[in-house]
Amino acid sequence: MKQWISLSAAVVLALSTTAFAASHKEAPAMASSAPMAAAAPDGSCAAMAAEKKLAGAAKTSFMKKCESDASAACDAKAAEKKLSGAAKTSFTKKCVADAQAGK
Numbered sequence: 001m002k003q004w005i006s007l008s009a010a011v012v013l014a015l016s017t018t019a020f021a022a023s024h025k026e027a028p029a030m031a032s033s034a035p036m037a038a039a040a041p042d043g044s045c046a047a048m049a050a051e052k053k054l055a056g057a058a059k060t061s062f063m064k065k066c067e068s069d070a071s072a073a074c075d076a077k078a079a080e081k082k083l084s085g086a087a088k089t090s091f092t093k094k095c096v097a098d099a100q101a102g103k
């Protein structure tokens with residue numbers, strides 16, 4: 001029963017993410033290999049949210065996804081550089097901070 005509930009939750013999450021993405025086609029595409037800096041003039045998630053004039057739950061959702069995308073892009077870069085352990089953690093932390101700051 002617990003497996004069924006977990007599977008159902010995963011399916012609902014996948015469908016809602018797809019529906020959200022489809023309803024926000026004007027959002028810039030986030031390539032997993034490119035940091036957030038390429039997505040906006042100054043690159044920060046907060047600046048992109050302000051540019052889109054988001055507020056409340058929409059802003060929270062956008063910020064969470066934007067930061068998640070930045071983290072995924074940085075993880076991919078760390079994998080390309082074959083980093084692991086503390087070096088990977090340090091690199092990823094700096095990369096995400098730079099992406100969010102627009103560097």
